Amino acid sequence: MSARLPLFPLGTVLFPGLVLPLHVFEERYRALTRDLMALPGDPPREFGVVALRQGWEVAPPGAADHGGVSLYEIGCSAELRQVTELTDGGFDLVTVGRRRFRIEELLDAGTPYLTARVQWLPEGDGTDEQADRLAPRVLAVFRQYLALIRPGEAEEISEQLPDDPTVLSHLVAATAALTLPERQRLLALTGTAARLRAELRLLNRETALLRQVRAVPVPLAELGVTSSPN
Template sequence: MEEANEPERTLLPLFPLGTVLFPGLVLPLHVFEPRYRTLVQHLAELPASLPREFGVIAIRRGWEVGRVEGEQGESTDAAITAGEALSLYEIGCAAEIRQLTELPDGRFDLMTVGRRRFRLLGLARNDAPYLTGEVEWLPEPKGEPDREEELAAGVLAAFQQYLKAVRSDDDSDGEQLPDDPTVLSHLVAATASLTLEDRQSLLAEPDTISRLKAERALLRREAALLGQVRAVPVALSDLAVPSSPN
C-alpha cells in the first residue's frame, strides 16, 4: 500500500478579515493599517519569480488590534492581542496580488485572486508587525466525474432560481455560470447571501462533491426563507439582525 503524501507546510503572512475568500474569486482590498502596509511592501519587493501571496483567514471573534504574540504550533484560539482574544477559523485561502497601486499617502489598493486553501496550524513568532502562520496546503481531490456533474447540474439549477428570487431584474437568465463543478462550487459559496459561518463551512468542505451537497441544502433553505419573508408585509431591513461591532 502506498503511503499518502504529507501535506506541504510553509510559513505564510496572514491577513485576518471579516470575510471568506474562495479559490478563483476576486477580492479587492484597501490597505491602510501600518502593519499591512509593511506586509504589502514586503511582498512587492519579492523576486518576480515568486508569487506575491498572503493568507486570508476569517475572524471567528475579536479583532486584531496590535501585535499578536503566539508560539508556533499553538491553537489560534489562544492568541491574545492587546488584552482581547482573537479567534481565527482554521481554514483559509491564499490571495495572490494581481494588481497593486500605491497611493501618495502610503496606502495601497490591491486586486487579489484566491489561489488555494490552507489549514492554519499555529502562529509563528517573528519580528514582523503582522501575523505569520504555519500552514499546510489543502488538496482539491479529484472526485467522481459523473457524480460531480450530476450534483453541479442540480446546484446550478437551484442557484439560477435563487438569483431570480433575490433580484428585481431578469439579468440572471443570461448570466454565464461556469460548467466546471469545482469552480461552480466556489462561485456559489462566494456569491450567495450566506452568513460568514455558512461560507466558512463551505470553504472547509474536503472536496467538490461535499461542497455541492452542502450548497444544495443551503440553497433550499434560502429559498424557503425567501418564501417566508415575502409573506411578511415588512421591509427586509426590518428583519435584519444587527451586526456585531467587532
C-alpha cells in the same frame, strides 16, 4: 506540503478563483504589502486570508500585538495581482483567491503582521462523478435563487455562471447570502461534491424562505409606520 505564509485576518471568507479587492491603510498590512512587493514575481506573491472568529480587522489605537484575535483554522491564499500605491502611504490591492490551507502553527517571525506555518489542502481533480452529477442541480437551484433576489439581473448573471463543478461550488459559496460560519464550513469541506451537496441544501432552504416571505402580503398601513428600536 507545509509552507510559511503571512496572514491577513478579515471578517470575510475568501474562496479560490474569487477576486478580493483590499484597501490597505493599517501600518502592519502596509508592511506586509511592501514585503510582498519586494519578492520576485515567480512564484506568485501570496498571503493568507483567514476569517476572524473573534477580534477586529483593525487593531485598536496603541495596540502593539494581535491579542484577543481568534482565527478560523482553514483559510485561502490570495495572489497579489495589482498594487496601487496611495499618496498617504496606503495601498489599493487586487487579489485573487488561489488555494486553501490549514493553519498548523502561528510563528514568531519578527514581523508586525501574523505569519503561520500552513498545510496546503488538495482540491478536486475534475474527475469526481458525484460532483459532475450534482453541479447541474446546484446550478438550476442557484438560478432560481438569483431570480428571487436579483430579478432584474438574474438572466444576465445566469449566462455567466460556470459549468465546472469546483468553480461553481466556490462561486455559490462566495455569492449566496450566507453567514460567515456557513461560508467557513463550505470552505473547510473536503472535495467539490461535499461542498455542492451542502450548497444544494442551503440554496433550497434560502429559496423556500424567500418564496414564503414574498407570498405573505403586507398591509399598506404597516409600511408607513416607523418601527420601534426596542
